[in-house]
Each structure stands twice: as structure tokens, then as C-alpha cells.
Amino acid sequence: MMKNAFKTTAILLIALTMLFACKKKTEDPMDFTVDDQNLTACPLGTSCHFQYANNASMDGNWLNTTVGQHRIFWARNAGKYTTSWMYFQAPMAGDKFLLNDADVQAGKVKFVSGCPTCFGIELKALKGTVKGIKVAKNNAEPEKWLLESNIVLSVAGSNVPYDTIYVKQYYTPAIQ
Numbered sequence: 001m002m003k004n005a006f007k008t009t010a011i012l013l014i015a016l017t018m019l020f021a022c023k024k025k026t027e028d029p030m031d032f033t034v035d036d037q038n039l040t041a042c043p044l045g046t047s048c049h050f051q052y053a054n055n056a057s058m059d060g061n062w063l064n065t066t067v068g069q070h071r072i073f074w075a076r077n078a079g080k081y082t083t084s085w086m087y088f089q090a091p092m093a094g095d096k097f098l099l100n101d102a103d104v105q106a107g108k109v110k111f112v113s114g115c116p117t118c119f120g121i122e123l124k125a126l127k128g129t130v131k132g133i134k135v136a137k138n139n140a141e142p143e144k145w146l147l148e149s150n151i152v153l154s155v156a157g158s159n160v161p162y163d164t165i166y167v168k169q170y171y172t173p174a175i176q
Contacts, residue, residue, distance in 0.1 A: 029098055034133050034148045040167045046079040050167075051174040052145060058089055058110060071097075073132070073147060073171050082115040086151065086165060088130050099130040104151070111153055111165075126154040126161060135170070145171045 042048035050073075057068020065072050073088040089108040090097040099108055109125040128151035135144045148168040152161045 029100075030096060032096075032098065032131055034131050034146050034168070036146060036170075038168065040169050043077065043079070046077050048078075048169075049076040050074075050147075050169045050171045051076075052171045053174050055092065058087055058107075073145070075149075075167055075169065075171075081117060082113060082120075084111070084113040086111050086125075086149070086167070088132075088147070088149065090130075090132055095134040097130075097132045101127040101129075103130075104128055109149075109151060111151070122156040123153040123162060124156045126152045126159065128152050128164075142173055144173075147171055 052071055052073040053065050054071050055067060055069065056065045056072040057070055058064075058072060059066045065074075069092060071090045071092050073090060075086045077084050087110040088099060090099065103109065104125050104127050109128065109130065111123055111125050113120065113123060128149065130147060130149040130151070132145050132147045135146055137143050146168075150164065150166045153163045153165065154160055155162055
């Protein structure tokens with residue numbers, strides 16, 4: 001009888017020890033990679049630029065970059081009649097960054113489209129993610145970053161998704 005009670009207690013203690021010792025691993029949101037496969041091509045008939053500025057900030061709706069404490073990335077697509085820009089405000093510190101829905105809603109991602117002859121609707125960034133990783137520098141090349149962004153746009157004043165823009169591309173310094 002005593003042997004059975006000892007065995008039962010020992011098994012229970014071992015099971016409880018294992019249960020409490022095996023804590024669930026919390027996932028680090030900064031533990032990600034961006035592969036350089038399937039980079040986004042510029043749409044036919046347009047020109048694209050992917051650049052960034054260090055120690056910068058975004059100013060106003062038309063997004064003039066000014067001196068600041070961030071790294072500002074922008075993707076520009078210019079066609080025959082329209083030009084659109086997507087801006088990302090990332091921290092200066094570190095070799096990688098992640099922007100999420102809360103960052104988009106806080107204004108760290110902006111979308112601007114200009115067409116002098118169009119009667120288009122104004123779109124804004126609604127939600128999405130931007131992952132950025134600094135690429136190891138090669139002596140022959142300037143510093144560059146690889147960004148993967150998936151941004152949902154909505155009509156200004158609405159929270160209904162209208163379109164999604166996905167871009168995976170290398171960004172180089174605006175001034176070299």
C-alpha cells in the first residue's frame with residue numbers, strides 16, 4: 001500500500017514538474033527573414049524607384065522628407081498619367097524592423113497618388129505589414145535594405161479595404 005502511494009506521488013510530482021518546466025515559448029516578432037526570391041517587378045510601361053533616407057522624418061500629406069530621427073523608405077511608381085508613392089517610417093536603430101497594423105494606423109505607412117488629369121479617389125494605408133532587413137554590405141555596392149510590404153488601402157474616410165499593394169524589393173540610399 002505504501003509502495004503504491006509513493007509511486008503515485010512520485011509520478012504526480014514528476015508530471016507537475018515537467019508541466020511547469022515546459023513553458024510555452026513566446027514567439028519573438030523580430031525573428032523573421034526576407035528572402036530575395038520573387039522580387040516585385042515594375043509594371044509594364046512604368047518606372048519604379050525604391051530608395052531611403054537616414055535621419056529623416058515624414059512631413060504632411062504630400063510627404064516631404066525632412067531631417068528627423070527615423071529611416072524613411074519610399075517606393076515610387078510613375079506611369080504615363082499617374083505617379084504613386086508608398087512611404088514607410090522605420091526606426092534608425094538596428095539591422096531589421098517590422099511595422100504592423102498598429103504602426104500603419106499610427107501613420108508610419110503612407111500612400112500618395114497623383115494624377116493631374118484624373119478624377120480619382122484618395123486612398124490611404126489601412127493596415128498591413130512591412131518587414132525590412134539590412135543587406136550585408138559588399139565593398140562594390142552602397143548599403144541597401146530588402147523590404148517586403150503588404151499594405152491594404154482604403155478610400156480616405158473609410159475602413160473598408162479597397163486594394164492591396166504587395167512589394168518585395170531592394171531599397172538603396174537616395175543620396176550616395
